[in-house]
Amino acid sequence: MQRAALLRRPFLLLPLACVAVAGLGFAELLQRAGEGRYNPHTVPNFMVGRPVPEFSAAPAPPGAGFSTADLQHPPQPVLVNFFASWCLPCQAEEPLLDRLKAGHVPIWGIDYADQEAALKGFLQANGNPYTRLGADPKGAAAIAWGISGVPESFLVDRSGIIRWHLGGPLTPAIVADTLPRLLRKYA
């Protein structure tokens, strides 16, 4: 009886072992999150750390369009923002873009898979926070940048390297915290 009980013991320690492993894993994740090396909310984009890809955004009134060459040596870091008039989160993002514009951050917008008239209505209804504006009606630029939807934003530094990527709408925390930190770093 006593012996049988002892033999069962290693097996009974199994739950504890599982919990210990999971606990250590979580501790490590939290450690990394604290150092900014882990964020579950990011959708990875392989463009980060690379130069701006070959692309060109067609004129989109009132914007005159832009292309790779314009982004290779910008005078200050640029936020490239993919959006579309038909996308609700892009509308919701608008006030935050306005806030960035008020802080003199150049925002270059690329209007993805959209029509000129719809874009015009969108800008009239929501205002125009974009320093420069281009259109990507066929989605070629979207493929070059590797976006998976709209809105997505990229930060391009002064040497034309993509430094940061956000797959999804901006949040107040990003506008108040993350972006100013990055802008100071790459100014």
Added chain:
Amino acid sequence: MIPELGNFALALACCLAAAQAVLLLLGAEAREARLMAAAPGLAFGQLIAIATSFAALVWSNAVSDFSVRNVAAFSQSQAPLFYKITGTWGNHDGSILLWCLVLAICGAAVGAFGSNLPAALRARVIGVLGAVAAGFLLFALTASNPFQRLWPPPMQGNGMNPLLQDPALAIHPPILYLGYVGFSVPFAFAIAALLEGRIDAAWGRWVRPWALTSWCFLTCGIALGSWWAYYDLGWGGFWFWDPVENSSLLPWLTGTALIHSAIVVEKRESLKTWSVLLAIVTFSLSLCGTFLTRSGVLNSVHAFAISPTRGVFILALLGLVMVPSLLLFAFRAPVLAPTGLFAVISREGAIVLNNILLCSMAAVIFTGTLYPPFAALLAGEQLSVGAPFFDSTVLPLAVPLVLAMSIGPALSWKRAALFPALQRLWWVALAAALVGIVAALGWHGLASVGFAGAAWLIFGALADIAQRIRLFRVRASESLSRLAGLPLGAIGAAVAHAGLGVTIAGISGMTLASQRVIFLHPGQSTDFAGYHWTLTALDRVPGPDYVARVATLEASRDGRTIAVLHPSDRRFPVQGTAVTDTAIRTNLLVDLYTALGNVQNGGAEVRLRYDPLAPWIWLGALVMACGGGLSLADRRLRVGAPARRAARLPA
């Protein structure tokens, strides 16, 4: 002044909880009757203290005292009083305080209703609850104190998350917490039993009502969250396999296993070690749910910001609860030797199968939920595990579970024969097959399997009751008197099983849902799902802190107006967010579901959905919870007398 009182009461509660743990556990070890007798008093004292503290926080929210940091950060003075009050637990600090309040209610409930327990067991149970409470109260007091002051106080608060201004979401957390935290009582019973080194039939009887109560609340809480997702998020889904949803489903699955295995402990004095482990695991998973939502280590639609410091504290707390209890389990469980024979084909055998399947489901969901962060940790790659994985792994486990659910109750305890039981279920199988065939002819494959399963469960539950009252085999009047004399537990079990059938029918119906997204100008119309839909008006309605756009949609059939629906969206300029308000017309068989999308150039994009049987998903959950409630009302669970008599008999 009031917040300081709340803070003081919180500290007092923490001290009382610590005293509760130390005095009662030591007292029970030393068999000191006077210390053990203090158990109810200490539990009540802790409840009074924490209730005072919680009331102080509710008061600060209700009067919008912005000198309290928590109120200033998450409330605003124009919000309706109801949402000011429910906003108390709409943020991290407040919800931890609510967590502690519910835990104290559990402790006090054991003190109040546990007078039939042996004194030592009761002292140990309340002592363990006190130890858990002390940890969480310390957390509330130090790392997430909701009573911190702000100087100078701002004139206006930051405002509330508009999504939280919804009645279902306002009561969702308390109900879910009653479920999560309620499992602390079975956990405390398990630890107490391990400390005593003894589990008998009476333990099963004592632990079951507590597990059942928590299970009912958890069922309702999950259903409420799912219902909210359906009607509020605006795209018609009801379950997303989101990590936070999964983390509430996990304790539900293991809790369901527990309420079944505890029956075996009670009736057959078997599965003791297993039940103890289930009790520990269920509460641990509840704690994990809190950890996962609050630390933000998982990617989830429940947009909780990642907060490593808080996460580390909760993780440490989790470790302090789980490691000692599992260590205790590893060393003391061998003492809990099973007695009695165990045949595979028997009621208890069926319950073992139920436990294996439920726990396999839990294991699969647990793996899928934790795979992304651990893949990031070990392989450095970011990926996500979505609905296809969960659908394809949970379904194969659900099919045998549903099959066994109608057969199990037809088997007798100890030793049963499978064939006679199946013979008695022939008409159930026939009915289920008919429903399946009709559904397969009318619609398509997967849904018909679901409908057949639902029919199998519902008719199986009826067959179970019919068998017990010997319907059609004795005179009708005798059947009726048998029905009246049937233990409520048996009726409750049948009702709960049928409830799952109703939910499965609802889910199967939803797989047949159709939808159309279309851009309409006022006056334009479209034909969809047999209805003629007309957008009659599109209005702009300013609200107190938002601007709403309201569409008026008319659904008509054969020229007759069936429903007028008003889907809308509200945009909150201060918070920079927008929420959608869907409009749903239901006749309990079909939902006509409309949501408003993008509005431009005087027209609007509307989402029209036709959701057959959608309300049954939540109706079924309600029926399940009612079944649990019926079982709770069973006299046999409330009266512990037979157990005590048995205990007093000389061995």
